[in-house]
Amino acid sequence: MDSPRVALIGLLVLAAVVYAPLRSAPMVYEDAHYLGGNGAAPLVWHSLSGRAATWASFRVTPDPASAHVGNIALHLVNGALVAGLGGSLAGPWAGAFAAGVFLLHPLQVEAVAYITARADLLVTLFTLIALWSALVWTAAGGVWRLALCAVALAAAAGSKEIGLVALPLTLLTVAVWRPGTLATRLLTSALCVVGAVVATLSAGRIAAWIETPAHLGGTAYAWPVYARLQAAQLAELLTLAVWPIGLSLDHDPYAVPLALQVASVALVLGLVALVVWAWHRQPMTAWAIGVVLIAVAPRFLVGSSEFLKEYQFVLASVGLSVWLGSAVAASLEMAPAWRERIV
Amino acid sequence: MRIGVLLITAVVGVLWTSITVSRVAVWGDERALWVSAVQHAPTKPRVWVNVGRMHARHSHPVNAAAAYQHAIDLSAEQGRPEAERRHAAVFARINLALLLEAQGQHPLAVLYARHALAAAPNDLGIQGAAAWILRE
Numbered sequence: 001m002d003s004p005r006v007a008l009i010g011l012l013v014l015a016a017v018v019y020a021p022l023r024s025a026p027m028v029y030e031d032a033h034y035l036g037g038n039g040a041a042p043l044v045w046h047s048l049s050g051r052a053a054t055w056a057s058f059r060v061t062p063d064p065a066s067a068h069v070g071n072i073a074l075h076l077v078n079g080a081l082v083a084g085l086g087g088s089l090a091g092p093w094a095g096a097f098a099a100g101v102f103l104l105h106p107l108q109v110e111a112v113a114y115i116t117a118r119a120d121l122l123v124t125l126f127t128l129i130a131l132w133s134a135l136v137w138t139a140a141g142g143v144w145r146l147a148l149c150a151v152a153l154a155a156a157a158g159s160k161e162i163g164l165v166a167l168p169l170t171l172l173t174v175a176v177w178r179p180g181t182l183a184t185r186l187l188t189s190a191l192c193v194v195g196a197v198v199a200t201l202s203a204g205r206i207a208a209w210i211e212t213p214a215h216l217g218g219t220a221y222a223w224p225v226y227a228r229l230q231a232a233q234l235a236e237l238l239t240l241a242v243w244p245i246g247l248s249l250d251h252d253p254y255a256v257p258l259a260l261q262v263a264s265v266a267l268v269l270g271l272v273a274l275v276v277w278a279w280h281r282q283p284m285t286a287w288a289i290g291v292v293l294i295a296v297a298p299r300f301l302v303g304s305s306e307f308l309k310e311y312q313f314v315l316a317s318v319g320l321s322v323w324l325g326s327a328v329a330a331s332l333e334m335a336p337a338w339r340e341r342i343v
Numbered sequence: 344m345r346i347g348v349l350l351i352t353a354v355v356g357v358l359w360t361s362i363t364v365s366r367v368a369v370w371g372d373e374r375a376l377w378v379s380a381v382q383h384a385p386t387k388p389r390v391w392v393n394v395g396r397m398h399a400r401h402s403h404p405v406n407a408a409a410a411y412q413h414a415i416d417l418s419a420e421q422g423r424p425e426a427e428r429r430h431a432a433v434f435a436r437i438n439l440a441l442l443l444e445a446q447g448q449h450p451l452a453v454l455y456a457r458h459a460l461a462a463a464p465n466d467l468g469i470q471g472a473a474a475w476i477l478r479e
Contacts, residue, residue, distance in 0.1 A: 018364055026373040029393075097352075106362040113370035213426075215463065220424035244362050248383035249376055250390045254423060305427070331348040 004092035008083050008099055012076050015103040019072045022113050023065050028249065031115040034058050035067060053126075053159040054119040067115045074121040075112045078314075079103035081128035082321055088135055089177060090284065090326035093334035098325025102317060106244040107237070110310040117311035119160035124315045126156035127166040134170045138183040146187075157198075161209075164202075165315070167195050168294050176279070176287040209302045219303030226303050228261050229253040233307040234296060235264035240310070241320055253307050268293075284326050291319025373397055388417040388431030392438065399442055411439040433463045437472050444476050452476050 027035065035058065061070035082102040087095030102108065111117045130152035137145035153170065156163035171191055178184040199206075212218030219226045232253040240247060253261070271289050278286035295316035299308050329335035369375045377394045384390045395410030418432035440455035456476040463469045 014360070018360065019367060021367055021371050025371045026376075028373070028376065100356065101359075104356070104360045104363055106359055106366050109363055109366040109370060113367065214424070215426065215430060215466070220426035220430075244359060246383060247362075247366055248380050250380040250384045250387060250393075252384035252387045252390075255384070255386055305430075328348065328352055332345055332352075 002092065004083075004087070004096040007093075007096040008080065011096070011100045011103055012079060015076060015079060016072065018104065019075065019112055022068045022072060025064075025068055025113055027064055027115060029114070029116060031064070031067075034116060034118070035062060035064060051119055051158070051160055053122055053155050057118060057122065064115065067118070068113070071112050071115065071118055071121060074118070074125060075103070075108065078121065078124050078128060081125070081132065082318055085128060085132055085135075085318070086322040086325050088132065089287075089322060091329060091335040093332070094322070094326040094329035096325070097328045098322045101324050102321035105241070105317065105321070106247055107240050107310055107317065108314060109247070110249065111314040114311050117314070120162075120311055120314050122159035123156050123163040123166070124318065126152045126159060126163065127169055127315060128318065130156065130166050130170050131173045134174050134187060135177060138174050138178040138181055138187060141183070153194075162298050162312075164198065165294055165298060167191055167198075169291060171195075172287065172290045172294060176283050176290070206302070212303070214305060217305050219305060221303070223303065227300050228265055229256075230300050230307055231264040231268045232256045232261045235260075235267050237308060237310065237313050237316075238267075238292075241317070247310065251307065251309070284323055288319035288323035292316040295319070374401070386417060386420075388414040388423075388428065388435065391417065392431055392435045395435070395438055395442075399438070404442055404446060407442055408439060411435045411442070415439075429462055433459045433466070433469060436462075437469050440476055441472060449476075 034055075057070065058067065061067040079099045079102050083095040083099035085095070086098035111120055130149050133145045133149040133152060136142070137149060149170070153166050156166035171188055174184045174187055209218075214220035221229065230253070233251060236246075236251060236253065236256070256264075271293060275286045275290050275293065278289070295318075296308060296313070299312070326335055369379055374397065377390075377397045380390050381394055391410050391414035395407045395414065398404075398407035398410060412435075414435035415432055418428040418435065420428075436455045436459035440452045440459060443449075443452035443455065453476060456473040459469055460473040460477075
């Protein structure tokens with residue numbers, strides 16, 4: 001067995017040991033909603049509610065202990081998939097380092113410990129499968145890979161409403177890593193058609209979400225203020241990604257000084273500009289930041305009573321993990337330089 | 344250079360992993376979890392409502408009542424949107440009403456329940472809780 005795989009196995013075992021104590025963690029916030037009486041409701045109703053995959057997974061883990069174990073298992077699987085994706089993009093050692101970041105970074109704890117975050121873990125799982133299968137299909141073909149991508153995209157959307165971002169993330173991934181190929185053009189066209197159909201069919205529901213009143217879960221702020229506060233929250237999470245001191249179940253971007261809020265908006269706009277600048281110069285940077293921005297974009301457009309939380313950042317962390325993993329590997333001369341596309 | 348990068352990677356890896364271990368421990372202790380939340384969002388009314396509920400679950404009614412009252416006081420401060428402040432105040436009042444009712448302080452429980460119901464007359468959950476307190 002080669003060294004990167006050995007390292008990955010070691011990281012998975014370490015992560016399992018680190019997270020094992022969560023088996024006896026308490027339920028918080030909405031956890032009881034998923035594990036209480038609603039867990040016994042007919043599966044058909046929850047299929048119609050739009051989170052069928054998440055509800056189905058809770059029928060397999062119906063009590064707090066098994067639900068926490070389920071989240072831990074999902075996190076480990078996602079870590080392995082991050083290794084696979086990172087390995088595809090920048091070599092096996094980049095994948096191993098990326099998995100290490102993803103599995104053991106403190107910012108991930110809430111996504112694993114909070115039972116309700118199951119939906120976000122599943123979205124991440126299916127998105128990773130979709131990205132990997134799309135990359136491999138555009139390189140090597142195979143109807144089953146295309147089918148797997150389609151099923152994974154549907155499953156991501158069926159885990160949580162924000163799972164719809166798996167589609168633009170797939171578009172981003174093939175556009176950055178497989179530019180100009182016939183397979184990429186075909187896949188892009190197909191995904192754009194599917195996206196347009198889904199957007200058209202979901203327009204009413206999305207409009208309803210945007211107009212949800214504050215007392216039913218919508219935002220109490222006017223949209224410009226809400227977006228500014230959400231930018232401040234995103235900036236805090238990005239800061240925690242680098243310096244993980246100040247992790248909390250509840251953050252309060254309202255308490256951030258106005259000047260920092262405005263600076264956060266500038267940061268977000270700067271990241272968009274960075275994606276454009278890096279597109280041909282540093283594809284890994286463009287892709288990674290693109291993943292972060294696309295993963296959180298719906299939370300800027302649709303107001304909510306709560307701002308971006310740590311567990312909701314788990315999908316975005318895929319981009320950061322692969323970026324950092326490839327950076328470390330490249331610094332150690334174990335992976336190609338960032339300017340190169342190896343896929 | 345490689346050795347330097349390896350060293351930095353190792354140090355950062357150990358640091359992040361140790362923070363993860365401590366964070367997992369916090370999540371395993373409900374009290375530590377909410378104490379941590381209050382430290383990072385001390386002026387957010389909703390956090391104090393949840394601190395109160397945590398204390399109530401652990402049979403600390405005095406601490407629970409204090410947390411609910413603090414949430415109500417924070418909700419009265421101007422600054423945040425009125426809808427957000429009212430939402431937190433409603434839940435603080437109804438939870439305080441339930442706590443007082445459980446302690447046998449019925450008249451005071453009725454007062455807080457009526458306040459909560461007046462602020463959220465269409466909320467089924469608030470209606471149900473208030474109806475039980477106002478049953479007589």
